[in-house]
Amino acid sequence: MSYPVEQNEKFAKYAHPERLASTEWLAAALEGGALNDGKLVVVESDEDVLLYETGHIPGAVKIDWHTDLNDEVTRDYVDGPAFAALAAAKGISRDSTVVIYGDKSNWWAAYALWVFTLFGHEDVRLLDGGRDKWIAEGRELTTDIPQPAPGEYPVVERNDAPIRAFKEDVLAHLGKPLIDVRSPEEYTGQRTHMPAYPEEGALRGGHIPTAASIPWARAAAEDGSYRTREELEALYLGEAGLQEGDEVVAYCRIGERSSHTWFALKYLLGFQNVRNYDGSWTEWGNAVRVPIVKGAERGSVPALAH
Amino acid sequence: MSTNTLPAALAEIVDDFQALSEPERLQLLLEFSRGLPDLPERLLGHPELLEQVVECQSPLFLTIEQERRDDGGALGYRLFFKAPPEAPTTRGFAGVLHEGLDGLTAAEILSVPDDMPELLGLTRAITPLRMRGMTAMLGRIKRKVAAADRLHS
Numbered sequence: 522m523s524y525p526v527e528q529n530e531k532f533a534k535y536a537h538p539e540r541l542a543s544t545e546w547l548a549a550a551l552e553g554g555a556l557n558d559g560k561l562v563v564v565e566s567d568e569d570v571l572l573y574e575t576g577h578i579p580g581a582v583k584i585d586w587h588t589d590l591n592d593e594v595t596r597d598y599v600d601g602p603a604f605a606a607l608a609a610a611k612g613i614s615r616d617s618t619v620v621i622y623g624d625k626s627n628w629w630a631a632y633a634l635w636v637f638t639l640f641g642h643e644d645v646r647l648l649d650g651g652r653d654k655w656i657a658e659g660r661e662l663t664t665d666i667p668q669p670a671p672g673e674y675p676v677v678e679r680n681d682a683p684i685r686a687f688k689e690d691v692l693a694h695l696g697k698p699l700i701d702v703r704s705p706e707e708y709t710g711q712r713t714h715m716p717a718y719p720e721e722g723a724l725r726g727g728h729i730p731t732a733a734s735i736p737w738a739r740a741a742a743e744d745g746s747y748r749t750r751e752e753l754e755a756l757y758l759g760e761a762g763l764q765e766g767d768e769v770v771a772y773c774r775i776g777e778r779s780s781h782t783w784f785a786l787k788y789l790l791g792f793q794n795v796r797n798y799d800g801s802w803t804e805w806g807n808a809v810r811v812p813i814v815k816g817a818e819r820g821s822v823p824a825l826a827h
Numbered sequence: 828m829s830t831n832t833l834p835a836a837l838a839e840i841v842d843d844f845q846a847l848s849e850p851e852r853l854q855l856l857l858e859f860s861r862g863l864p865d866l867p868e869r870l871l872g873h874p875e876l877l878e879q880v881v882e883c884q885s886p887l888f889l890t891i892e893q894e895r896r897d898d899g900g901a902l903g904y905r906l907f908f909k910a911p912p913e914a915p916t917t918r919g920f921a922g923v924l925h926e927g928l929d930g931l932t933a934a935e936i937l938s939v940p941d942d943m944p945e946l947l948g949l950t951r952a953i954t955p956l957r958m959r960g961m962t963a964m965l966g967r968i969k970r971k972v973a974a975a976d977r978l979h980s
Contacts, residue, residue: 568885569885569913569914569915569916569917570853570916570952570953570954570957571853571856571857571860571915571916571919572913572914572915574853574854574857574915575857575860575912575915587954587956587957588951588952588954624913
């Protein structure tokens with residue numbers, strides 16, 4: 522049994538309001554003892570591996586994108602048994618409602634939510650505005666680490682195809698819309714990593730031909746919450762030129778920033794077929810003989826040599 | 828690599844980390860992040876005097892200053908760091924370097940092996956990607972100290 526869905530005016534305009542929770546709603550749910558029976562589990566997922574330890578929402582457990590969700594050896598996500606063990610250890614059962622939040626406008630939280638979705642977890646929601654909004658509103662934080670009773674989580678095989686694109690999928694997709702969510706400097710090829718972030722080694726700079734440049738953070742308001750439906754439509758339907766029914770692929774550098782955009786396109790604007798290309802620029806910018814466009818123009822689909 | 832080439836204070840910190848389990852090491856790093864001193868007044872309003880270490884995942888700025896030691900002997904180097912509280916991992920490592928190296932001579936600081944961060948036993952818990960910023964921080968300090976030392980010798 523999933524936890525009741527929040528109703529409010531902002532969310533009601535989105536295609537899938539059941540994928541969001543507001544800070545007010547969560548605070549009231551916690552107040553009402555929602556975490557006591559494991560029906561609702563709150564998960565924090567941040568860029569900084571120690572941020573949770575400095576203080577978190579009372580009762581929230583931590584999932585680290587790098588050490589918990591990525592496979593240690595292969596560049597891939599954890600498999601079914603590892604995910605089941607992780608979820609159970611965090612007190613999450615298959616039918617739990619999971620609310621995820623994190624730092625930087627939920628950048629990493631959206632990534633964790635996307636990985637939960639690869640495993641078909643049915644009821645997983647994002648806390649609109651994330652950690653920063655919760656703190657800005659002066660809400661309670663604690664450094665107490667909860668010891669949840671283990672959840673019951675079956676081994677579920679990942680189902681990548683509906684929401685995850687691989688390099689070959691992107692090559693086959695060329696001609697249909699792509700959204701590049703990196704910074705303008707990365708898009709044009711001036712640089713291959715985020716401003717002020719580590720160089721992660723891409724041999725070529727630029728973007729995938731025809732991709733529209735909509736940096737991910739433009740989907741977030743100043744308080745870290747998602748922009749309204751009207752604002753998101755202006756961004757993705759207006760500026761990027763997406764049309765209803767389009768199949769879309771979003772990418773960034775390693776697939777985390779584009780999870781935030783993936784969420785907006787899929788759940789807030791209601792595009793049915795949106796995939797996140799997690800190989801992203803660290804793969805495309807190093808791959809041999811894939812087409813690349815440099816500069817601010819989107820470019821056109823080249824005739825591929827087969 | 829052993830700790831016997833490290834300056835005494837840094838060697839002690841490394842020993843402390845190595846004596847702990849992995850979760851305890853993270854906790855200790857968190858304590859170092861809390862212990863990182865604020866910038867002194869004279870540097871607070873002068874961001875131009877600090878250099879950003881761009882390899883760090885979160886914004887980290889640092890600078891060094893020469894200081895004659897109390898005994899009138901060799902020149903020591905004071906280390907100053909600035910990192911936001913939302914970046915405890917970055918702050919933690921800055922705290923380790925501050926406690927381990929602040930006030931030492933150029934020779935002592937330059938003797939620290941470049942891969943010293945790996946001695947803390949955090950690579951698995953923090954991931955190699957995040958460790959890279961730490962290594963870059965140490966490298967930046969060593970480069971600045973070496974440059975300042977050349978001017979004075």
